[in-house]
Amino acid sequence: GAVVSQHPSRVICKSGTSVKIECRSLDFQATTMFWYRQFPKKSLMLMATSNEGSKATYEQGVEKDKFLINHASLTLSTLTVTSAHPEDSSFYICSARDTGQGYTFGSGTRLTVV
């Protein structure tokens, strides 16, 4: 079946640095990918919808300059958290729309900013 690989699974970075998270569809082409963020005991919150070859669509309240999304190919979308701060610490999950029109999810990235 469809597989989405998300890396890294965990990352610890210093405040002020940038972190890149990768999301790859391994056996299908994904024209649309989604980035979610989850706070403890909260829902997965949609951050943005990533479209191959065009700009991402960000949800209200999400800073596009802070969370840079690039979807340069049909199999790769990246989320870069720029100038990270402790409040950016969270669990980030990507998802891709597969050819069967279902959703396939990555296993998530735990970001800790110290």
Add this chain to the structure above:
Amino acid sequence: GDSVTQMEGPVTLSEEAFLTINCTYTATGYPSLFWYVQYPGEGLQLLLKATKADDKGSNKGFEATYRKETTSFHLEKGSVQVSDSAVYFCALRLRGRRALTFGSGTRLQVQP
């Protein structure tokens, strides 16, 4: 806006016990409803879904019925196993919208 509310966990059960995880939603129109499961170290996987009122989704012994009158989609299983230990997410998708709206997830722990 649309939202999904799930019961807080963790839910701890003994093997072969009956499981219910409550899920209610708020949405304009008639959304499609989903249950996803996340096993440790893995991505969310679709467990079951229902696309219209009174539909029943079922998979691996789990069932959920789309109840429009109560705006609910409760997950049930008659006899849980240790291998069912995971986090369960209820979600909806509105017509014309590509992304899913999730609940906060409910952790299930099944003890032998």
